[in-house]
Amino acid sequence: MAGEKRRFAIGYALLPKKENSFIRESLVNLAKSRGVDLVKIDRERSLVDQGPFDCVLHKLYGEDWKIQLADFRSRNPNAVIVDSPDAIERLHNRISMLQVVSELKIENQSETFGIPKQIVIYDQETLFDNQAWELLKFPVIAKPLVADGSAKSHKMTLVFNRDGLNKLKPPIVLQEFVNHGGVIFKVYVAGEYVQCVKRKSLPDVSEEKLKSLEGSLRFSQVSNLPTHEKSDDTYYKMMNLEDTELPPQIFMTDIAKGLRKAMKLNLFNFDVIRDTRFGNRYLIIDINYFPGYAKMPGYETVLTDFFCDIMILKEREKGLLEECSQKKMAGTDGRQLLNCEEEVRKTVTNSGCSDQKIVGKFDEKGVA
Ligand SMILES: O=P(O)(O)O[C@@H]1[C@@H](OP(=O)(O)O)[C@H](OP(=O)(O)O)[C@H](O)[C@H](OP(=O)(O)O)[C@H]1OP(=O)(O)O
Ligand SMILES: Nc1ncnc2c1ncn2[C@@H]1O[C@H](COP(=O)(O)OP(=O)(O)O)[C@@H](O)[C@H]1O
Ligand SMILES: [Mg+2]
Numbered sequence: 001m002a003g004e005k006r007r008f009a010i011g012y013a014l015l016p017k018k019e020n021s022f023i024r025e026s027l028v029n030l031a032k033s034r035g036v037d038l039v040k041i042d043r044e045r046s047l048v049d050q051g052p053f054d055c056v057l058h059k060l061y062g063e064d065w066k067i068q069l070a071d072f073r074s075r076n077p078n079a080v081i082v083d084s085p086d087a088i089e090r091l092h093n094r095i096s097m098l099q100v101v102s103e104l105k106i107e108n109q110s111e112t113f114g115i116p117k118q119i120v121i122y123d124q125e126t127l128f129d130n131q132a133w134e135l136l137k138f139p140v141i142a143k144p145l146v147a148d149g150s151a152k153s154h155k156m157t158l159v160f161n162r163d164g165l166n167k168l169k170p171p172i173v174l175q176e177f178v179n180h181g182g183v184i185f186k187v188y189v190a191g192e193y194v195q196c197v198k199r200k201s202l203p204d205v206s207e208e209k210l211k212s213l214e215g216s217l218r219f220s221q222v223s224n225l226p227t228h229e230k231s232d233d234t235y236y237k238m239m240n241l242e243d244t245e246l247p248p249q250i251f252m253t254d255i256a257k258g259l260r261k262a263m264k265l266n267l268f269n270f271d272v273i274r275d276t277r278f279g280n281r282y283l284i285i286d287i288n289y290f291p292g293y294a295k296m297p298g299y300e301t302v303l304t305d306f307f308c309d310i311m312i313l314k315e316r317e318k319g320l321l322e323e324c325s326q327k328k329m330a331g332t333d334g335r336q337l338l339n340c341e342e343e344v345r346k347t348v349t350n351s352g353c354s355d356q357k358i359v360g361k362f363d364e365k366g367v368a
């Protein structure tokens with residue numbers, strides 16, 4: 001009907017657990033009221049037979065899904081895929097995941113950032129090889145090299161001494177455990193939006209305590225444990241989140257923007273700890289694709305804004321492409337026209353909306 005605003009369809013492909021936590025009625029309704037329809041992609045059917053979608057939102061693993069996305073992209077060059085599977089894949093390995101941090105250039109006089117010292121171990125022999133250990137000192141955290149979302153990939157071991165190495169199963173990353181006051185910062189990114197929240201983490205290990213600790217301690221997803229589990233156990237004793245100061249907002253926002261650009265990703269979060277030895281040194285320890293946004297205060301608005309931003313970019317793209325075709329009708333030569341269309345695609349989305357210019361926002365509160 002004339003004058004009626006065009007609606008925008010976003011297809012989503014998520015595992016059942018993710019779908020349950022993310023696709024809430026409150027999000028679906030808010031998005032709908034702003035012209036965006038969230039439509040479930042049927043994983044039993046091929047993606048190209050579904051839609052039409054202006055955008056596909058996804059967090060699925062495996063080659064078959066990658067092939068389906070590639071097929072969909074070639075048949076729907078104007079649809080936006082958030083995000084590109086190749087860009088996401090970098091986060092499935094705990095070494096390549098953090099490599100991007102060292103490429104970042106951020107100008108800041110008062111704070112510094114980096115990653116903890118770490119080595120990758122592929123086999124049992126290297127695990128006990130003294131040379132490999134020159135760089136690290138105990139305690140260390142052993143993390144599975146692969147970060148593919150499986151329960152196994154979250155199984156960590158805090159290792160206090162050489163005895164603790166016996167139970168480890170390579171391939172693993174050994175990362176120096178850095179005392180950080182028992183609190184981690186989770187920085188959620190959705191397009192240009194950045195929000196930092198505090199979560200409980202492992203308590204500090206003093207030099208004194210280290211001497212008395214035996215072997216190793218296994219743990220998994222400590223920042224996601226229900227509060228009673230952390231407070232009942234003396235090891236995860238209550239730490240007062242309120243007393244912990246958030247990192248400077250502008251600093252976290254700059255890192256978030258740098259990571260987003262370098263990784264060409266729009267939906268991710270990263271875990272940051274503050275090294276208690278320095279107080280102004282921040283270490284990035286983990287980056288997650290499409291994390292648990294529903295735990296972030298105001299997630300419905302943040303995500304709906306993000307969807308609308310994609311929609312605006314798509315509309316702008318359409319307008320610019322129309323201009324291109326008008327030029328064609330006006331007799332502009334073929335090569336110039338091709339350049340024009342390529343330019344439009346470059347400025348607008350399709351490489352995962354990573355070039356979009358949207359005003360940055362940062363939440364003030366920061367406790368999830
Ligand atoms: O389920 P949630 O809400 O705890 O979210 C998980 C994230 O928690 P967070 O938002 O950082 O507190 C979680 O973050 P952490 O790795 O725990 O730092 C992961 O992103 C996890 O995905 P995957 O298992 O690595 O594929 C996320 O799990 P999925 O929801 O993607 O299965
Ligand atoms: N280098 C480190 N120093 C101190 N604590 C760490 C370090 N690495 C990880 N942790 C703790 O272990 C938890 C899990 O490690 P992380 O790399 O975030 O794995 P996951 O992908 O399972 O979240 C972190 O949330 C933090 O509490
Ligand atoms: Mg983590």
Ligand SMILES: [Mg+2]
Pocket residue numbers: 147286287288
């Ligand atoms: Mg993780």
